[in-house]
Amino acid sequence: MVAVDRGRYTCQVGDGRIVVAMRARELGRRGVVVGDRVQLVGDVSGRSDTLARIVRIDERTSTLMRTADDVENSIEGRQERVVVANAEQLVIVNSLSDPPPRTGFIDRCLVAAYDAGIEPLLCLTKADLAGPEEVLHYYAELDLPYVLCRPEEEPTELMEALTDRLSVLVGHSGVGKSTLVNRLVPGTDRAVGVVSAVGKGRHTSTSAVALPLPAGGWIIDTPGIRSFGLAHVSPDSLLHGFSDLVEATTRCSPNCDHTGAGGDCGLDKLIAEGGADPRRLLSYRRLLASRSGEDTDTTG
Ligand SMILES: Nc1nc2c(ncn2[C@@H]2O[C@H](COP(=O)(O)OP(=O)(O)OP(=O)(O)O)[C@@H](O)[C@H]2O)c(=O)[nH]1
Numbered sequence: 001m002v003a004v005d006r007g008r009y010t011c012q013v014g015d016g017r018i019v020v021a022m023r024a025r026e027l028g029r030r031g032v033v034v035g036d037r038v039q040l041v042g043d044v045s046g047r048s049d050t051l052a053r054i055v056r057i058d059e060r061t062s063t064l065m066r067t068a069d070d071v072e073n074s075i076e077g078r079q080e081r082v083v084v085a086n087a088e089q090l091v092i093v094n095s096l097s098d099p100p101p102r103t104g105f106i107d108r109c110l111v112a113a114y115d116a117g118i119e120p121l122l123c124l125t126k127a128d129l130a131g132p133e134e135v136l137h138y139y140a141e142l143d144l145p146y147v148l149c150r151p152e153e154e155p156t157e158l159m160e161a162l163t164d165r166l167s168v169l170v171g172h173s174g175v176g177k178s179t180l181v182n183r184l185v186p187g188t189d190r191a192v193g194v195v196s197a198v199g200k201g202r203h204t205s206t207s208a209v210a211l212p213l214p215a216g217g218w219i220i221d222t223p224g225i226r227s228f229g230l231a232h233v234s235p236d237s238l239l240h241g242f243s244d245l246v247e248a249t250t251r252c253s254p255n256c257d258h259t260g261a262g263g264d265c266g267l268d269k270l271i272a273e274g275g276a277d278p279r280r281l282l283s284y285r286r287l288l289a290s291r292s293g294e295d296t297d298t299t300g
C-alpha cells in the first residue's frame with residue numbers, strides 16, 4: 001500500500017498497476033498503513049472509478065510509530081499509531097548547516113529504528129556548507145553508517161544504499177529532503193501522479209507516501225511526521241540508541257530508572273570518569289523524559 005487518503009488506499013500490484021481500494025469489513029478495526037503488504041479482491045483492473053477491497057494485511061516485519069503529539073486531532077486521540085510498516089531502513093536526513101544538525105532528533109530516530117529492528121542510515125545534506133566532523137564525532141562510538149549529499153553531485157552513494165529496499169526518509173523542514181526525493185525519483189510526474197491520485201490536500205501533507213525508485217526499491221516520504229513515538233519503549237530499550245552508554249548500566253543499583261534522580265546510576269559514574277560524552281547522557285535522559293508525552297520537543 002503506497003498512499004492513503006480519506007479511506008481510499010492506493011496500492012501497487014506486482015505488475016506495477018496502481019489500484020485504489022477500500023478496506024473490507026472483515027478487516028475489523030485493523031488499520032492499513034503505508035508499506036503494508038495487502039491482498040486485494042474485487043475489481044483490481046486499476047481503471048478509474050473502480051474500487052478494489054483490501055481483505056488481508058500480511059504480517060508486518062517492522063513498524064514505526066508516530067508520536068502521540070502528531071495525532072492529537074485524529075480519531076485515535078493522543079495515542080501512538082503505526083505510520084509505516086515493513087520498512088527495512090530508516091534514512092535520517094539532517095543538514096550540516098542551515099538549519100544546523102540536530103543530534104537530539106537523530107538520537108530519537110536512532111532509538112525508533114533500533115527498537116523497530118530497522119537499519120539506520122544518517123544522510124547529511126548541505127555538505128557544501130559545512131563539514132560533517134562535529135556530527136560524526138558525536139556518533140564516533142556508534143558505528144553509524146552515513147552518506148554526505150551536496151547539491152552539485154548525484155546522490156550516488158545514497159541511491160546505492162536505497163536500491164532494492166524499503167526505506168523511510170525522515171527529516172525536519174528545510175534539511176533538503178524534498179530536494180533529495182526529487183533527485184531520487186526523477187519521474188516526478190509519476191510521484192506527483194501517485195500523490196494527486198489521493199488528493200493533494202491537507203491530508204496528504206501529514207501522511208506517508210511510498211515512491212518507487214527507478215533502480216528498484218521504494219522510499220517512503222514522511223511529510224509532517226515530526227518524530228517517532230517512543231512511549232512504548234522501556235528505559236533500557238531506549239539505550240539501544242546509545243550503545244556507547246549501555247555497558248555502564250551494569251553498575252546501576254537494581255531497578256535503576258537511569259534518570260539520575262535516585263543518585264546511583266551507572267551512567268553518571270561513566271560520565272564522571274570521562275568514559276563518554278556528557279551530551280550523550282543528556283540526550284538519552286531528554287528522550288527518557290519525553291516518552292511520557294508531555295514534552296515531544298526533542299529536536300535538540
Ligand atoms: N546549499 C545547499 N542547499 C540545499 C541542499 N539541498 C537543499 N538545499 C536547499 O535547502 C532548502 C530546503 O530544501 P527542501 O528540499 O525544500 O527541504 P525540505 O527538507 O524538503 O523542507 P520542506 O520542503 O520545508 O519540508 C532549499 O532552498 C534547497 O534549495 C544542499 O545540499 N546544499
Ligand SMILES: [Zn+2]
Nearest residue numbers: 252256258265
Ligand atoms: Zn542507571
